[in-house]
Amino acid sequence: MFIGDCETLANGLYLSVDWISFTIKESMSYLDVVSYFGLRMEDFQTGLNGRYGYKSRIQHSIVPIHILYDGNDDMGVHVDISGSAVGYFLNAYKEKKTCEMTPFGELSYSVESFDSTVLTDLLKDIMDKGQLTRLDLAVDDLGCRYYSLDELTDIFNSGLYVSKFKKWKLNIEKCNGETTGHTIYLGSRTSEIMFRIYDKKLEQNSKSDCDTIDNPWVRWEIELHKDRACAVALYLISGNNLSNAVIGILANYLRLIERDNERNSRCSTSDKWNDFICGISKISLYQRSPEKTLEEKKEWLIKQVAPTISAIYRIDGDLSFIYDLIENGSSRISAELRHLIQNALEGVSYDVESCI
Incomplete structure (x- = not known):
């Protein structure tokens, strides 16, 4: 061998x-x-x-x-x-x-x-x-x-x-x-x-x-x-x-x-x-980073952001800050996020139809 x-x-x-x-x-x-x-x-x-x-x-x-x-x-x-x-x-x-x-x-x-x-x-x-x-x-x-x-x-x-x-x-x-x-x-x-x-x-x-x-x-x-x-x-x-x-x-x-x-x-x-x-062609080792999924972004929020939000809730005593975050962020959703949302919605639609 x-x-x-x-x-x-x-x-x-x-x-x-x-x-x-x-x-x-x-x-x-x-x-x-x-x-x-x-x-x-x-x-x-x-x-x-x-x-x-x-x-x-x-x-x-x-x-x-x-x-x-x-x-x-x-x-x-x-x-x-x-x-x-x-x-x-x-x-x-x-x-x-x-x-x-x-x-x-x-x-x-x-x-x-x-x-x-x-x-x-x-x-x-x-x-x-x-x-x-x-x-x-x-x-x-x-x-x-x-x-x-x-x-x-x-x-x-x-x-x-x-x-x-x-x-x-x-x-x-x-x-x-x-x-x-x-x-x-x-x-x-x-x-x-x-x-x-x-x-x-x-x-x-x-x-x-x-x-x-x-x-x-x-x-x-x-x-x-x-x-x-x-x-x-x-x-x-x-x-x-x-x-x-x-x-x-x-x-x-x-x-x-x-x-x-x-x-x-x-x-x-x-x-x-x-x-x-010696006539050998070049090769590239570059590997494109995989596209982040919504699940990975959720995991990041849980690990990195959740403690801060929890602390703010304890101070404010209500969810108004969370609602403000959602409203403020809705106008700044990037093309990448829209793509992930579309893929997720299409996946949900497909799963529902297959169950029927």
């Missing part, structure tokens, strides 16, 4: 899933979560301090997997899987779902469709049982075939780009006079999507426990949270390739250009950027 967490493009770029975070909302203990996803409790360090509002945490002894628990009743169990742990976690999940089911005693892995991968099965399982909270996608330019960090810094300083992000930020880290980190950020850490482009060679060589890397290495990371992470998960679950997701998002949010027009939006795309995205 294809794992599905990495892929190499025809242009040499290596794509991978670099982070998965999720919360299981079902009535499962942290022990249940460990077992369900094919992990072993004996591989975890216990008794660690929690984070994100959880009181307790366990950490895998070999790879960066953290499981947080003992929060409020509605917080469930939270799992963070980063870096090399993603492949480890997916293989453990695959082995958990693999069993002897064939007449010849061979191992079998059940799938819902031939387009499924272990990654898409895991994402579907997560979304069925809880909530996906973070998904990071990475593009590794091994050997720096396309853009160095210095070249990208010049491009952004010169404004030779078009982006949906309003700002970019450069961060250079030094230690004892030597550069140990070079990172470009696009977007905000508080938003649901952010790009991070950094010198992976510098980052790895700054770690004392890593072997020294000689070859240039630039990594592009897409950090997705909440609705954006879920949108990508659904895109993959529906049978789309990882390459279409990763490069499609990059192409949608960023375009490097040639200065052949006064307006950036009308400038032609750089030939090198066209080679970089």
Whole structure:
């Protein structure tokens, strides 16, 4: 069964899933979560301090997997899987779902469709049982075939780009006079999507426990949270390739250009950027917010406004203020509210006629 967490493009770029975070909302203990996803409790360090509002945490002894628990009743169990742990976690999940089911005693892995991968099965399982909270996608330019960090810094300083992000930020880290980190950020850490482009060679060589890397290495990371992470998960679950997701998002949010027009939006795309995205079309993660219903508006009134109205009634001793509100509001009903009213009245009419 294809794992599905990495892929190499025809242009040499290596794509991978670099982070998965999720919360299981079902009535499962942290022990249940460990077992369900094919992990072993004996591989975890216990008794660690929690984070994100959880009181307790366990950490895998070999790879960066953290499981947080003992929060409020509605917080469930939270799992963070980063870096090399993603492949480890997916293989453990695959082995958990693999069993002897064939007449010849061979191992079998059940799938819902031939387009499924272990990654898409895991994402579907997560979304069925809880909530996906973070998904990071990475593009590794091994050997720096396309853009160095210095070249990208010049491009952004010169404004030779078009982006949906309003700002970019450069961060250079030094230690004892030597550069140990070079990172470009696009977007905000508080938003649901952010790009991070950094010198992976510098980052790895700054770690004392890593072997020294000689070859240039630039990594592009897409950090997705909440609705954006879920949108990508659904895109993959529906049978789309990882390459279409990763490069499609990059192409949608960023375009490097040639200065052949006064307006950036009308400038032609750089030939090198066209080679970089490898002919993959951009995709949009925008999801239109569902239209509010009258029931949701009633719920808002009950939760937010009812206490104030109750206090005014206790002071006035009658409902005149409520009647004034209704009369005053009737002349200011918006087109959206009229649409909701019409839909509600038509629904009532239909129900009555069907009962007759």
